[in-house]
Every structure is written in C-alpha cells, then in structure tokens.
Amino acid sequence: xxxxxxxxxxxxxxxxxxxxxxxxxxxxxxxxxxxxxxxxxxxxxxxxxxxxxxxxxxxxxxxxxxxxxxxxxxxxxxxxxxxxxxxxxxxxxxxxxxxxxxxxxxxxxxxxxxxxxxxxxxxxxxxxxxxxxxxxxxxxxxxxxxxxxxxxxxxxxxxxxxxxxxxxxxxxxxxxxxxxxxxxxxxxxxxxxxxxxxxxxxxxxxxxxxxxxxxxxxxxxxxxxxxxxxxxxxxxxxxx
Numbered sequence: 018x019x020x021x022x023x024x025x026x027x028x029x030x031x032x033x034x035x036x037x038x039x040x041x042x043x044x045x046x047x048x049x050x051x052x053x054x055x056x057x058x059x060x061x062x063x064x065x066x067x068x069x070x071x072x073x074x075x076x077x078x079x080x081x082x083x084x085x086x087x088x089x090x091x092x093x094x095x096x097x098x099x100x101x102x103x104x105x106x107x108x109x110x111x112x113x114x115x116x117x118x119x120x121x122x123x124x125x126x127x128x129x130x131x132x133x134x135x136x137x138x139x140x141x142x143x144x145x146x147x148x149x150x151x152x153x154x155x156x157x158x159x160x161x162x163x164x165x166x167x168x169x170x171x172x173x174x175x176x177x178x179x180x181x182x183x184x185x186x187x188x189x190x191x192x193x194x195x196x197x198x199x200x201x202x203x204x205x206x207x208x209x210x211x212x213x214x215x216x217x218x219x220x221x222x223x224x225x226x227x228x229x230x231x232x233x234x235x236x237x238x239x240x241x242x243x244x245x246x247x248x249x250x251x252x253x254x255x256x257x
Contacts, residue, residue: 102164
C-alpha cells in the first residue's frame, strides 16, 4: 500500500516521486532487508508505475508477506503447550509437606471438587480469597478445554489458509483469560485474608492466613503448567 509523505508541492499536492515510497521499505527501513536489488531497479519500477506499465505488485522472498504465519515449529510448540494444558487434569494442583513429615497432594479432580464445595467459605474469608478461588476455577476448567481445542485446531484441515488461521486464533486468544486469571490470583494473594481452619492444614511453618507465601507453599505442578501453557498459546495469537 502506497504511503505518501507530507512533502507538499506549490499547488498543494504531493510530489509525484513521493507517491511510490512504501512503509517497510524507504519510509521505515530500520532492520528490514533492502527491498530493491539496486537503485536502478527501483527507478525502473517507479517509471513503469508512472506510465501504467509493469507489475502493480512486486514481492521479494524476504518480504514479511511471504513468511508463513504458522510454520512447523509453531505447530509443534503450540501442540506441546496445548498438550501440557490437557495433562494438568492428571497432575497435582495442591501439594505440600506437613508438619508430621508426610507429603500431601491433591490432584485436579479432588482440587476442583474442593474449590466448588468451598467457594462459599472462600468468600466468607474475604473478597480477595473468594475471587482467588473463583479465578482458580477459571484456570482449572479453562486450561484443559483450551489446550485440547488448540491441539485440534492446529492439526485440522481447512478449506483456505484464512479459515485455518481464524479457527486457530479463537482458542489462542481465549488463553489470555487463563493466563491473566493466574496473574490476578497472585495479585489478590498480596491482599490475602483469613481462611477458617487454614492453620490446621499442618504445613511446616504454615502461615496463619492466606497470602502470597501460602499460595506458593501449596500450589503444585498443575497450576504452574496451566498458566505457562496458556501464556505460550496467547502470545502466538498476536501473530495470526
């Protein structure tokens, strides 16, 4: 797309030679490879455009327009991230060492059930604690669903490349919700609150109330992988 400069002519128009300067080439070259093989080629092309002869569009292999939005590496990276998000249903989400010297862990189904059953108790402990529990549900439910959706859309066949990218972009963008839910849980833990019976969990040097230290003390592998996988998928959505 041609981008005229702001250089005016005496009659208020734009200089003719300035009509053929392009964003990404002469206007904002920065680190982009030179588009024209030589100055002579550039002048020859401009002359043809002025006279209405020659190609109206000229591509180069180095042009960003020629780069694939989804290469093989992208597909495998997104597949791995999506698979990890699905795998969280088989991983512990809560895990800590008790004062009795035993290891306690709670896998996805039990942790999800505990959150659903204790949502009311969490809100009674304070708004920050309640919202943290609600956002934890978003992460726990969203991660495996979006992970599976992403893997399916990465390897599906579409009629056109545009349809393929549009279909893939949806689960990738939705992954932002899972990632930011995890970030908000961390921020809310800075506010914290008192969870009834929390001190009876038997953590070694356990805190008397819910806070950031308590969050990282009980959070296990499933939660970390869910948020990390969501971030990888979400970032890729910006390229599509």
